[in-house]
Amino acid sequence: GQNIDQPTEMTATEGAIVQINCTYQTSGFNGLFWYQQHAGEAPTFLSYNVLDGLEEKGRFSSFLSRSKGYSYLLLKELQMKDSASYLCAVKGVAAGNNRKLIWGLGTSLAVNP
């Protein structure tokens, strides 16, 4: 089957660094996405990885290892506004199905002062 695993909850301190992990098993791989979702709001796009390695975008970085089926989202210099759910999603490959994403359940991050 296809599945994505993320920790359910994490807590961290303002100003610190936190790493949110995502492991996946999918039929084919055509890219991995990270989204941020604040409570009561829509998901917003953070990053996209299709090749192995680290993609840096300001305070947020995302890493991918295709051979290990593993990704992480790294948040630096945490701010209170980073308290949100972080969703990992993988685009698999299937005939007529190339736009569908497989979504993890999300990791709820609480940033404490």
Place this chain on the structure above:
Amino acid sequence: NAGVTQTPKFQVLKTGQSMTLQCAQDMNHEYMSWYRQDPGMGLRLIHYSVGAGITDQGEVPNGYNVSRSTTEDFPLRLLSAAPSQTSVYFCASSPGGRPNYGYTFGSGTRLTVV
């Protein structure tokens, strides 16, 4: 640019009623989709479209219909509402050939079926 606009934001329906959730995007995106999000279930794909006149089923299509007569609009119809359809519904769009762009989501419709 308004992005992806969903209406209504909140709706209460009685069991058996029908309604249409509206979704419109002004970014000329080829791909549009409807998701429902339930606690502990994550985002589940209901229907999607890769262009005007083309739609296909996602993983939870039963009880829902869609159509895509224009690039901009992708309405979701609930045929006969059931309490199991109580959920938050999101419409999302993305451009063709640019996977690194990600999806743009609408603000969501919170639907309660009583």
